[in-house]
Amino acid sequence: MKIVGVTACTAGIAHTYIVAQKIQDAAEAAGHECKIETQGTIGADNILTDEEIAAADVVIIAHDIAVDQARFKDKKVVDIPISTAMKNPKSLIATIEKKLGK
Amino acid sequence: MDLREILSEDIIDLDLKGTTKDEILHELSQHLFDAGYITDIDQFVKDIYVREAAGITGAGNHIAIPHGKSSAVKKITIAVGRSEHYVEWESYDEQPVNLFFLFCVSDDEGFAQNHMRLLAELAGKIGKDSLVEALQGAQTPAEVIEILTA
Numbered sequence: 001m002k003i004v005g006v007t008a009c010t011a012g013i014a015h016t017y018i019v020a021q022k023i024q025d026a027a028e029a030a031g032h033e034c035k036i037e038t039q040g041t042i043g044a045d046n047i048l049t050d051e052e053i054a055a056a057d058v059v060i061i062a063h064d065i066a067v068d069q070a071r072f073k074d075k076k077v078v079d080i081p082i083s084t085a086m087k088n089p090k091s092l093i094a095t096i097e098k099k100l101g102k
Numbered sequence: 103m104d105l106r107e108i109l110s111e112d113i114i115d116l117d118l119k120g121t122t123k124d125e126i127l128h129e130l131s132q133h134l135f136d137a138g139y140i141t142d143i144d145q146f147v148k149d150i151y152v153r154e155a156a157g158i159t160g161a162g163n164h165i166a167i168p169h170g171k172s173s174a175v176k177k178i179t180i181a182v183g184r185s186e187h188y189v190e191w192e193s194y195d196e197q198p199v200n201l202f203f204l205f206c207v208s209d210d211e212g213f214a215q216n217h218m219r220l221l222a223e224l225a226g227k228i229g230k231d232s233l234v235e236a237l238q239g240a241q242t243p244a245e246v247i248e249i250l251t252a
Contacts, residue, residue, distance in 0.1 A: 010156050013205055013218075014167045014225045021229030042218045064157065086162060087194045 001100065003027050003034040004048050005060035008067050009082050012041035019062050019085045020046075026089035030097070036060075039067065058096055060085070076100070105251045108179045108220045112137045114243035118185040118202070126189055127168060130181045130204045139206055142174040149174065149209075160193025163234055167225070169205030178217040179206045180224055182246055184238070201237060203228055224250060
């Protein structure tokens, strides 16, 4: 699968980046392509392009603060709190695989 | 810029003595104060608790990532601590923690964007299981810096 995502936590200092890495590692370990945009206190990094969003099978949005989802309106979006991705990124990916049948 | 610019051996303590969350926060803050990163321990710890009140900072895997923006911060950095004993801490996996990353962040938003970027890069590394495993086995502060900057 091609997975893209966005992470955004309350303070935008730590969780945003840790969770981005955890999702990335879990996705790649399961053989998927993955790119995660971080929206932190320093602004957005690793920004998703329109092409990447268009090509993605699924969009993971892990956040504790509001994230503008207009870019993803025609996509399958998995909308979860930061804690879900922090707790068990592997099972997050496995659940998505099951739901999408891939 | 290099990650080594925000890491320093004098704020890495692999033998923390504290047995409670509060003791650990004060112990690491004392190191930050002694090394000149913060001007006021009480104010800094108070500001950390403001963030603690907003949500869990136990990241699972026996790691805690307390962080706060504080006017007491002179220089952005990250203090690293490890304890021989587990300490109770609110955590996503409900396990106690023994590895601590105390983020030391100025409350001046426009200040030192470059350093904030390095801090974000370090935070990403804390999300890597293999790296955390290596840190659990590190013997010296120099080794910790080596692992985090590899």
